[in-house]
Amino acid sequence: MCALKLLRCSHYQRLLLPSVSPLSVPRRSVTPSEYRRPGQPQDKRRPWQKVNFNFSKGVEGIKKHFTLLKKEVTDPFIGPEGRPLREHMLEQNRVLWEFKGPQDLEQWTVSCDQEIGGHSEVHLKMSRNNSTCFLYGTLSSVPPKDGETRYSGYCTMRSKKPQALFDRKKHHDWTTFNTLYLRVRGDGRPWMINIAAETYFSHQKDDIYNYFLYTRGGPYWQDVKIPFSKFFLTHRGRVQDDQHPLWLDKVNSIGFTLGDKVNGPFQLEIDYIGVCIDYAHTEEFAYELYKRNPEV
Structure with a gap:
């Protein structure tokens, strides 16, 4: 009699309760694969095959x-x-980067939207007299046909991060200066000057300070002085509401970006990049600072 009741109870439980399958872990979470843009071929090399063993x-x-x-x-x-x-x-002034030979170009890297499938081109070389650097190329705002990217068209020149012994972190210390000073000759296009500083948290790794560089064009050189107080904080190209001054004692790199969406050739010639102190400039920060918990 008891066995019959147990069979009936188990039968009703199977009818009322849904069938539960054993817990299974998706294969994607066990063996994650690197993200690959649409249309890009898959790299099937082994991890040790990607290492370049070069004695020299x-x-x-x-x-x-x-x-x-x-x-x-x-x-x-x-x-x-x-x-x-x-x-x-x-x-009172210091020249940080100057271009006196091909070895000075090794301190810089150039990139463009070809990394995401775009059609722009950028090149960096020494001028004919080996006293300046020449950044030139072609800008194209046509996005790649991958079904994902909607905007394209940028070219960038950026300095490499300074490194100490055994590739330890090292920073530029500009605390005794208050102005960026550079001598350029452009073609009339507006450029964006980018300064990257060290941050505390990993989610701030894309924080960059920016300011505009308007070139006049023509055969004449242009001396540009930009106070550090004029640089504003952005995160992945978006201006942030919470603005704060640049940390001049932990500067990592400086760069120049072109993205004015005007298709065609461009050129920018740079003589030197330095910093100076302007005693007439006493402004600490040019933008309004917001208080999260204002006093009532």
Whole structure:
């Protein structure tokens, strides 16, 4: 009698309760694959096949790190950043990047929308007299036909991040200056100057300070002075409501971006990039600061 009741109860439970299958983990979460844009071929190489084993490159790396080791040991005995203390205290301007040979171009990287399937082109080379750098190419705002990208058309030139011994982090310290000074010759297009600084959190890695550079065009050079207080904070191209001044003691890189959506050739010639101190400029920050919890 008891066995019959148990059979009836189990039969009613199967009818009332839905069938539950064993817990299964999706295959995608177990073996995640790298994101690949539509139309791009899949890279089927093994992980060890992607490593470039080059003996000459290793020897160059050893020479580089021994040079940095010597510099880090001897510089503190000379003064701040390897210069005498008197020169450091009386310094009013400093040339950060100049172009006197092909070795100076190794401190820069160029990129464009070809990385996402676009049609723009960008090149960087020395001028004929080997005293300036020449950034040129063609801008195209036609988006790639991948069914995903809607906007395209940009070209960028950016300085490499400074590195200390054994590829440790290192930053530019511009705390004694308040103005960016550069000498350029453009073709009349508006450029965006980008300054990237070190951040505390990983979600701030795309925070960049920007300001506009309007070139006049023509055969004459243009001396541009931009106070650091004029640079505004953006995140992935969007201006942020919470603005705060640039940290001049933790600057990582500086760059130039063209994206005015005007298809055609462009060119920008740069003589040097430096910083200076303008005693007539006393502004700390040019934009309004918002208080999250204002006092009543």
